[in-house]
Amino acid sequence: MQTRNLIGGQWVGALSGREEPVNDPATDEQIAMVPHGGSLDARAAIEAAYDALGGWQQRTANERAKLLHRLAALMLERQERLAVLMTREQGKPLAESRGEIGYAASFIEWAAEEGKRLYGEIIPASHADKRILVLRQPVGVTACITPWNFPAAMITRKLGPALAAGCTMVVKPAPQTPLSAIALGELSIEAGIPAGVVNIITGDAEAIGDELLSNPVVRKLSFTGSTGVGKLLMAKAAQNLTRLSLELGGHAPFIVFDDADLDAAVQGAMATKFRNMGQTCICANRFLVQDRIYDAFVGKLLEVVKGLKVGRGSDAGVHVGPLINDAAVQKVEAQVEDAKAKGARVLAGGCRWAGPAGLSNRFFQPTVIDGFTDDMLINRQETFGPVAPLRRFTTEGEALRLANDSIYGLSAYFYTRDAGRLMRVAEGLEYGIIGANDGGPSTVQAPFGGMKQSGFGREGGKYVMSEYVEIKYVSWGGVGSA
Numbered sequence: 001m002q003t004r005n006l007i008g009g010q011w012v013g014a015l016s017g018r019e020e021p022v023n024d025p026a027t028d029e030q031i032a033m034v035p036h037g038g039s040l041d042a043r044a045a046i047e048a049a050y051d052a053l054g055g056w057q058q059r060t061a062n063e064r065a066k067l068l069h070r071l072a073a074l075m076l077e078r079q080e081r082l083a084v085l086m087t088r089e090q091g092k093p094l095a096e097s098r099g100e101i102g103y104a105a106s107f108i109e110w111a112a113e114e115g116k117r118l119y120g121e122i123i124p125a126s127h128a129d130k131r132i133l134v135l136r137q138p139v140g141v142t143a144c145i146t147p148w149n150f151p152a153a154m155i156t157r158k159l160g161p162a163l164a165a166g167c168t169m170v171v172k173p174a175p176q177t178p179l180s181a182i183a184l185g186e187l188s189i190e191a192g193i194p195a196g197v198v199n200i201i202t203g204d205a206e207a208i209g210d211e212l213l214s215n216p217v218v219r220k221l222s223f224t225g226s227t228g229v230g231k232l233l234m235a236k237a238a239q240n241l242t243r244l245s246l247e248l249g250g251h252a253p254f255i256v257f258d259d260a261d262l263d264a265a266v267q268g269a270m271a272t273k274f275r276n277m278g279q280t281c282i283c284a285n286r287f288l289v290q291d292r293i294y295d296a297f298v299g300k301l302l303e304v305v306k307g308l309k310v311g312r313g314s315d316a317g318v319h320v321g322p323l324i325n326d327a328a329v330q331k332v333e334a335q336v337e338d339a340k341a342k343g344a345r346v347l348a349g350g351c352r353w354a355g356p357a358g359l360s361n362r363f364f365q366p367t368v369i370d371g372f373t374d375d376m377l378i379n380r381q382e383t384f385g386p387v388a389p390l391r392r393f394t395t396e397g398e399a400l401r402l403a404n405d406s407i408y409g410l411s412a413y414f415y416t417r418d419a420g421r422l423m424r425v426a427e428g429l430e431y432g433i434i435g436a437n438d439g440g441p442s443t444v445q446a447p448f449g450g451m452k453q454s455g456f457g458r459e460g461g462k463y464v465m466s467e468y469v470e471i472k473y474v475s476w477g478g479v480g481s482a
């Protein structure tokens with residue numbers, strides 16, 4: 001496969017000639033070298049995206065949709081190969097990588113159809129000889145910067161709607177997982193998407209980001225990543241008032257009320273907590289469990305957690321693979337040690353997993369912690385690891401207060417069988433995505449995005465298209481009368 005940047009339909013190295021390695025997090029083995037591009041490479045990609053813009057906009061939505069459907073079909077046709085590649089560079093279990101490719105293709109398919117529905121409007125005017133027209137037009141050259149935890153889906157969530165709306169795009173993937181992005185670039189060419197419509201550059205994030213936000217040709221940047229970097233980018237976007245979508249970090253509460261179906265709650269907890277080794281932005285980060293059923297819930301959760309198999313993502317039956325890098329494991333360790341020092345009890349796991357020879361030391365055991373408190377790091381910082389901390393609450397009001405006590409507002413979960421409570425709690429939670437008796441709310445049809453310091457903008461559903469269109473108003477005078 002290709003390992004170079006895609007600029008204007010050409011596969012090229014960095015202008016500086018520099019390269020950087022891509023490693024398998026499970027073994028530390030180097031699997032490829034990719035270009036370490038910088039601002040000049042970004043500029044070339046922006047120019048290529050600009051050159052391609054006119055031709056792409058002139059195509060009809062139907063023509064663009066056909067090409068996007070072809071791209072999605074190719075992704076599904078090559079699902080196994082793409083999944084193996086993803087597990088290799090990212091570490092997640094193969095079954096999850098297969099799932100991600102399907103999920104990633106669904107964003108392209110969905111956007112292809114939504115692009116056909118970018119309707120305008122005619123609004124009644126207050127003068128008889130005027131008409132008010134509203135047009136929805138592509139914003140122009142767009143860019144995205146994406147994280148490593150979902151190496152394909154975080155790109156297609158942006159690329160699909162941008163292309164469907166008639167925009168071109170420069171993609172800057174995470175350095176840990178550039179190969180999945182490059183593979184998508186290869187498929188975009190095979191699907192017949194014209195040169196320059198999709199450009200991919202790997203390299204120095206700050207230099208590339210600075211160029212994307214200082215170059216006036218770029219009209220929109222969609223970023224998925226940490227809240228810290230999101231804030232930096234927002235400050236830089238002020239230069240040209242570049243439009244932004246920010247999909248940032250989270251710290252999801254998971255509330256179990258005493259009227260909940262406990263087995264369903266445990267199943268939901270497992271789905272949201274341990275998928276991708278706990279490295280998802282909508283991952284449950286704090287479990288709030290009502291007093292009366294606390295012990296029963298913990299008992300059932302422990303039973304399932306202790307059955308999780310840790311190992312290399314490519315090995316059969318593995319549920320929990322390696323964390324992405326050393327810093328990620330150190331962060332999880334620090335949170336667990338801090339919780340222990342402040343009085344929490346480790347009920348399962350609590351330390352690294354030592355696997356067979358040849359594996360890296362980036363594996364962390366699935367962990368359950370009893371009795372976390374307000375002052376612990378784990379109660380505030382995004383964990384991004386396979387650790388489930390629990391605490392008790394007594395009343396619905398207390399649960400809501402604890403749940404909302406966070407700078408983040410991305411996702412929240414709760415389990416109850418009381419319909420009135422379901423509505424009250426869903427309305428009371430200050431989060432953009434709510435799993436009510438559901439541990440897996442992400443789906444292409446729904447608006448995905450956060451509140452507070454989890455960012456703004458929505459991806460998915462009909463809502464995503466508005467991120468890539470400008471609304472233009474034409475006041476049409478002199479219509480006269482017959």
Ligand code: NAP
Binds near residue numbers: 145173175203208232
């Ligand atoms: P990150 O450190 O913020 O990095 C995300 C991307 O930004 C990477 O491509 C990174 O490249 C780049 N970047 C870093 N500093 C930059 C700068 N100064 N200018 C321009 N680009 C810069 O986040 P991550 O660790 O990769 O991903 C995990 C985070 O993403 C978590 O906080 C998670 O919650 C969040 N996330 C959010 C969503 C959502 O939809 N809300 C979805 C998935 C993940 P380098 O690594 O080369 O610096």
